[in-house]
Amino acid sequence: MAWARPVSSKCFDPRVLGLLFAACAAQAQVNRCTGPQGEVRYSDRTCEALGLTRDAESSRRLSGVRIEYYDVSGADGGTLSASLAQRGPKGFHGLTDWEYRYDYRVAPTPAGTCRVTGVRTSVTGRILMPRWVDEPKAPKALREAWSTYMDALMKHEEGHMATGQSLTRALQADIGAATGPDCKTLRADVERLAQDLMAEHQERDRRYDAETQHGATQGARFTPP
Numbered sequence: 001m002a003w004a005r006p007v008s009s010k011c012f013d014p015r016v017l018g019l020l021f022a023a024c025a026a027q028a029q030v031n032r033c034t035g036p037q038g039e040v041r042y043s044d045r046t047c048e049a050l051g052l053t054r055d056a057e058s059s060r061r062l063s064g065v066r067i068e069y070y071d072v073s074g075a076d077g078g079t080l081s082a083s084l085a086q087r088g089p090k091g092f093h094g095l096t097d098w099e100y101r102y103d104y105r106v107a108p109t110p111a112g113t114c115r116v117t118g119v120r121t122s123v124t125g126r127i128l129m130p131r132w133v134d135e136p137k138a139p140k141a142l143r144e145a146w147s148t149y150m151d152a153l154m155k156h157e158e159g160h161m162a163t164g165q166s167l168t169r170a171l172q173a174d175i176g177a178a179t180g181p182d183c184k185t186l187r188a189d190v191e192r193l194a195q196d197l198m199a200e201h202q203e204r205d206r207r208y209d210a211e212t213q214h215g216a217t218q219g220a221r222f223t224p225p
Contacts, residue, residue: 077224098125156215
């Protein structure tokens with residue numbers, strides 16, 4: 001499941017917004033960590049800081065993403081499933097929201113028209129995942145099923161984050177190529193272009209959920225043993 005929010009500026013001051021966009025575009029390492037009994041945690045912090053072991057092969061970089069958790073409980077499959085259903089965000093077990101920013105400059109041309117002379121884009125996001133607080137007390141088979149589920153759920157949520165990243169690339173390319181008969185018209189055209197691209201990528205997110213059945217076809221369906 002994903003939600004998206006836009007933030008835009010029609011003109012930018014490079015002295016101020018350059019710092020803003022540099023911060024927003026920072027990369028975050030998403031680490032897959034394991035505990036002493038095999039419990040899985042995904043985090044944008046280092047596994048060592050959490051007192052866990054890092055799985056190097058499952059670590060990757062995503063632009064401007066942070067990982068947050070909500071707690072679920074239960075030492076058996078039925079109780080854990082009920083806790084997920086009760087505490088999951090908006091009726092889902094995972095949630096990704098992202099916010100994009102775009103900013104541009106325009107200038108008149110010698111021919112009397114107007115063109116875009118600079119574009120900045122960024123996306124920041126949050127992936128909300130369940131954290132099973134009773135995992136160390138549960139049977140091994142249930143812990144293994146949970147680990148498999150967490151990997152699949154994270155993969156699905158990362159797919160939503162990828163849509164936000166795709167949007168910023170489209171904004172960068174399409175706004176950068178925009179021209180107009182005058183700068184007032186060009187600014188209005190750019191704002192419409194950005195809204196159209198936003199709607200297109202929101203629809204892409206909806207199709208992604210429909211095609212994957214909210215991650216079920218990617219293995220993101222929790223089935224206790």
